[in-house]
Amino acid sequence: MLMIRAIVRPEKTDAILAALMDAGFPAVTKYSVAGRGKQRGIKIGDITYDEIPKTMLMSVVGDDDKDFVIQTIMDTARTEDKGAFGDGKIFVSQVEEVYTISSGLKEVSAPDEEVAA
């Protein structure tokens, strides 16, 4: 399974969460972060803003769903058609084990296939 972490504009999170829900991926965790990117923040006049508020969305999905979920986030998070600096980044990392606390079960490959730990 893969963990998808997307850093997106805070104002886009509601749209992304709705899109993921419609796409059949309800399970998401979000938290607020602050950061800068390649453009070294935003410079307005003499002031540089290099701690721009962003939202981190975290979701763990099956290997086969990776491209679909990334595409869904990307399409929704992008500013209009062309996109703009600051739209964010998506990171994918390997998850070796997943446990559901309520049942105490370990999940394998697909989130719906559950086996006893």
Added chain:
Amino acid sequence: MKEVIAVVRINMMNQTKKALDEAGIDAYFAREAQGRGKGFVNPMVLEGAEQGYEEAASILGEKGKLYPKRIITVVVEDSRVDDVVQALIRTNQTGMPGDGKIFVLPIMDAVRVRTGECGEAAIA
């Protein structure tokens, strides 16, 4: 080295901290987050809505509502992953939907900033 990321209920934090302490985990880090799961409804909420409690009905009405959660991140050596996971499950399990999830991710390297130690020495 493995990174154990657990998303748990906020009211379980004190118990979880105690349990991690007992499991011999001194170093971990936690943050606030909001999240949603597969959307299974808590049977107690359903029962409450049937009995006409407005609060319960309002929870049922909102699809995809985000609930406040806590994220706990622990980095441990491979041999202790199972202990940590079992301790987390033991303390956080109520059997209701919404207890949370635990993810185990590989970690390439760790560095202790104070001394510059790398690898296992940095997390020992």
